[in-house]
Amino acid sequence: MLKKNNSTPLYNQLVDVLIEHIKTNLDIDEKMLSEREICLKYDVSRTTVRAALNELEEMGYIFKRHGKGTFVSGLWKEMQNLSEAYSFTEQMKQLGKIPHSQVLSLEYIVANQDLAKNVGIQEGEHVYKMKRLRSADGMPMMYETTFIPAYLFPDLTISKLESMPLYELYPQVYNQDIKYADEEFYASVLQAKESEELGLPAGSACLRIRRTTYSQENKIIEYTLSVARGDQFVYKIRHSKK
Template sequence: MLNKEKAVPLYNQLIQQLMDEIKNNMKAGDKLPSEREICQAYQVSRTTVRLALNELEELGYIYKHHGKGTFVSNLWQQMNDLSNEYSFTEHMKGLGKVPRTEVLEFSITYPNPVVAKGLQVNEEDEVYKLVRLRIADDLPMMYEISYIPCKIFKGLTLEMIQEKPLYNIFAQDYQKDIKYADEEFSASLVKEKEAKYLAVNVGDPCLRIERQTYCQDNYIIEFTLSVARSDQFVYRIRHARK
């Protein structure tokens, strides 16, 4: 049953419970209860149910067949785990490269207006600033600056970051699983400081990536600005028409 006293919105709670039910007790092609039956079972409004079902459809857990109902999809099983999908390390391993990461800076600071907007925090809220150089086969590939809200990840240390991947820390140490991430891409030119780390010339073409990472509670838990060498880094996206 959903807890109406919790700060987590009811439709988020419903999404999680339906996901658990699909993963543990259902298989592809099984029919879900009707909206009315879900409303009765979880004692929520039809609006809440529809919001949850729409998001589950976007995540690949269900599909709707007009006039027949809503059914379990196996699309979510075919998708990579999000912590791997947005992991430089796993991406490079998948290309047969040997990845490593150099931490260039780890500090606590106050966000500028761009970062505050990206994290959806106030400029008075402290954030961790993590600067990393991503390397594959000893070749610099990506210069990356990540901002993480201190109030959600109290006690985060450099030693923790050096010990295991950041998203593993989120999930294992803080119980904040990655739900999804929004990314924006733009073609650009390498700046002087970036050129030094990426071993390219100032003014060389690059790919700039801005990412907002959301946890299961729909909070932004990471805002990252990355600069990738365009001569080495390829980002592939598959578009599916509904």
């Protein structure tokens, strides 16, 4: 049951409980509990229920049919574990390539207003700024700039970053489990510094990716700006018709 005195917000607890309910009791396209049923079963307000259901819909566990109610989606079964789906290392291994990540730099900086907003902190707080070059079979594939809030990852060092993949470091060393990540991407061309790192002429086609990764507590644990070479990197997305 939900713990109302717990520091974890009620709707976050409810999301986890409902995910377990879906996985263990319901089939794809089966009707989900109504808002009223959830309110009564878990003794929570309608506002809390709606917040939880909205998040479940965004995560691919449920979908709504106008005038008919809420149903279980099969999309979540198609999703890989986040540590795999968002892992360059695992993605390259699946393609039969040998991945390598090189940490080019790590800085401890003060966040300006724009960066603070993107990392979910206050202006003037500290973040780690990391630059990495991701390669496969010795070929540079992606140049990344990652911002990590310092308050969640104290004493972060290059040696720690090089000791294991980043999405293993988060939970294993800092107890920060990934819940989900939002991404935006668009076609572009390489700037001078980027072309130098990727070994391509300036102006070459590239894919720009902006990712915001969230913890189980819905805190931003990473904000990454990536540039992937357009002649080698393929970005696959599956859209599911509801």
